[in-house]
Amino acid sequence: MGELLSGRTAVVTGAARGLGYAMARGFLQQGAHVLVADVDKDAAAAAAEQLAAEGLTEATAVACDVTDELSVAELAERAARHGLTIWVNNAGILRNGDMAGMPLSGxxxxxDVHVQGSWLGCKYAGMHIGEGGGSIINISSIGGKAGLAGQTNYSTAKAAILGLTKAAAKELAPRNIRVNTILPGIMRTAMAEQLAPEDLAARLTDVPLGRIGEPHEIADAAVFLASDMSTFVTGAALEVSGGRFM
Incomplete structure (x- = not known):
């Protein structure tokens, strides 16, 4: 087991499944203690149990609603008691549909989840990461760079995260807190599994590497940005997309 993150405490929001779970797992494999945060407390607890079954026992399940400022503040305060150094704003939702037919609520x-949630995460992680500095990682999307039809809300939210990352990186740099963002492409998650085979094949035609991405490849990028391998990297947008929309 690696030790790139030995002795560090990380928070990952939306960590009960998908890319969040993969990142939590990757941090644990590198020696971190991880607060597995999710709006679904039972799912977070199940995720922590699953990780423990792999021998990754330094996972703690925590309920957190990233749209609720008090909930995010309490999570940051709890993490700070363990020496918070890494925070990943990953929680997200989908409400796809054509713009003309989408209600404002959609x-x-x-x-609320992607932009406000990430802003609150940056705010409170920035307040509670200790004097030694640390790393905040925002999860955007290649859709925030290129724009995707039927996802005007998603592309807008993910593009906003790019601006948030750069502004927060400038504000927090004096405290040696680095802020970066990862832009995943088509990844093997529950969302991709729901696509019809022909739809997935059509999307993969845009991917020069010619395949779907694996969740551990996002986790590997997150470990890099969380660790001392990236101590001079801040305000960066790391595309992990197989070259899609480069």
């Missing part, structure tokens, strides 16, 4: 829901 737009606001994405902004």
């Amino acid at each position: 737009f606001r829901a994405l902004i």
